[in-house]
Amino acid sequence: MTQAAALMDRSPAALPSWAVTAILALLTLVGVPMGIALTGGGVTVDGALPLAWTLALLVLLRRRWPVATLLAAVAAVTAMRGAGLVEVGWIWPATVLFAHAVVIGRIGWAVGTGAVILAYAASWEWAVLGNSADLVSGRVGGEVFWLALVVAVGVAYRNRRGWQEELAARVTQSAYERELDARRRRAEERVRIAHELHDLVSHTLAVVGVHLNVALDTLDSAPAEARDALELAQDVRGKAMTDLRALVDVLRDGSASTIESPAAQLDGLAGLIEQVRAAGIEVELRETGDRSAVPAPVALASYRIVQEALTNTVRHAGATRALVELSYEPARVTVTVTDDGTHAEPGDPGDTDSTGHGIAGMRERVDALGGFLRVGPAAGSGFMVQASIPVAG
Numbered sequence: 001m002t003q004a005a006a007l008m009d010r011s012p013a014a015l016p017s018w019a020v021t022a023i024l025a026l027l028t029l030v031g032v033p034m035g036i037a038l039t040g041g042g043v044t045v046d047g048a049l050p051l052a053w054t055l056a057l058l059v060l061l062r063r064r065w066p067v068a069t070l071l072a073a074v075a076a077v078t079a080m081r082g083a084g085l086v087e088v089g090w091i092w093p094a095t096v097l098f099a100h101a102v103v104i105g106r107i108g109w110a111v112g113t114g115a116v117i118l119a120y121a122a123s124w125e126w127a128v129l130g131n132s133a134d135l136v137s138g139r140v141g142g143e144v145f146w147l148a149l150v151v152a153v154g155v156a157y158r159n160r161r162g163w164q165e166e167l168a169a170r171v172t173q174s175a176y177e178r179e180l181d182a183r184r185r186r187a188e189e190r191v192r193i194a195h196e197l198h199d200l201v202s203h204t205l206a207v208v209g210v211h212l213n214v215a216l217d218t219l220d221s222a223p224a225e226a227r228d229a230l231e232l233a234q235d236v237r238g239k240a241m242t243d244l245r246a247l248v249d250v251l252r253d254g255s256a257s258t259i260e261s262p263a264a265q266l267d268g269l270a271g272l273i274e275q276v277r278a279a280g281i282e283v284e285l286r287e288t289g290d291r292s293a294v295p296a297p298v299a300l301a302s303y304r305i306v307q308e309a310l311t312n313t314v315r316h317a318g319a320t321r322a323l324v325e326l327s328y329e330p331a332r333v334t335v336t337v338t339d340d341g342t343h344a345e346p347g348d349p350g351d352t353d354s355t356g357h358g359i360a361g362m363r364e365r366v367d368a369l370g371g372f373l374r375v376g377p378a379a380g381s382g383f384m385v386q387a388s389i390p391v392a393g
Contacts, residue, residue: 021060021063025056028056028059029053029055029056031052032052035089035093051093055096058097066106067101069097070100070110077093078090078117090118091143091147098147098151098154099154101154102151102158103157111147111151114151118140118143125139215230266291266303269285276310276322279314281322282321283323285324287325287326288325289327289329290328293328294391297369298389301365302333302335304362308359309385310322320341321339322338323338330391333391334386335386336384336387338385341382369390
């Protein structure tokens with residue numbers, strides 16, 4: 001019977017349930033006659049063997065009717081003892097059924113049934129068999145100890161299995177949460193890439209459009225100037241294609257890694273301003289403070305704000321000058337872009353940038369970093385875009 005308890009403890013993880021049931025039934029079929037013989041009883045074809053067959057059958061049925069099979073097993077043992085067909089054993093022949101009741105949480109049924117049968121056993125040994133008090137206490141006491149051991153082992157197994165199931169559930173939940181977090185990060189990265197694509201394409205088309213207009217206007221009168229404009233447009237187009245390939249590769253690979261385009265940081269400001277100057281707008285860059293201390297997210301946002309603001313300057317008629325100011329302070333970075341052009345007020349029907357992805361994208365970038373954005377007419381005349389972005393947080 002101890003082997004059966006051990007199997008119940010370790011086999012579920014390695015064997016299917018039907019195999020465990022078959023093994024326990026076989027152990028009961030063999031173990032009951034062996035136990036009776038070892039404890040001094042007689043193994044007969046009308047006593048121990050029928051009891052073993054009955055208990056083995058009940059073990060096969062225990063999963064469907066756990067309490068009924070336990071009560072039937074106790075009744076079979078009691079009947080055999082009452083008829084004098086079996087001379088030993090009250091609890092231990094039904095060990096598997098008692099243990100199963102404990103493991104599935106029917107501890108009250110196992111303890112209550114055991115207590116009733118042990119009380120009956122004590123009275124039977126004393127009143128019917130006429131055994132002495134010492135013999136009765138020895139026999140019944142051994143059965144009490146065995147029942148307590150079965151209950152203790154069953155409870156320990158049940159607690160360990162519950163702990164393992166809880167641990168497995170936590171591991172599964174943790175993996176699920178990590179997957180959700182990864183999906184969220186991938187979605188956020190794709191939104192960020194969408195902003196990058198908009199900024200890149202918008203700026204490139206604006207600058208290339210200006211050069212193409214210059215080439216169209218001077219094609220007949222000044223072919224050399226038209227050629228220079230086309231070469232500049234081709235150069236801007238080539239740089240844009242490099243950035244676009246990098247962004248598309250990230251989307252194709254499904255990666256959520258950080259995008260590092262050639263002009264993604266503040267070091268690309270000089271090249272950006274040269275492109276705008278080549279479009280015929282005089283641009284001045286003023287920087288104060290140490291740009292090397294600016295974190296990458298803030299640097300990227302600052303660059304994109306300058307790019308979007310200058311793109312709007314190129315697009316709107318009448319702008320001839322622009323001033324880009326960046327102030328790198330220990331606590332924040334301030335970006336200010338002003339021009340002398342005539343912009344529509346935000347929300348006007350003709351102002352696609354103010355109501356489209358441009359201004360909205362800049363605002364989202366700044367808000368995500370805990371800063372604020374101002375967009376509107378500059379003092380006196382022209383238009384201003386100003387962003388203040390905290391360096392920490």
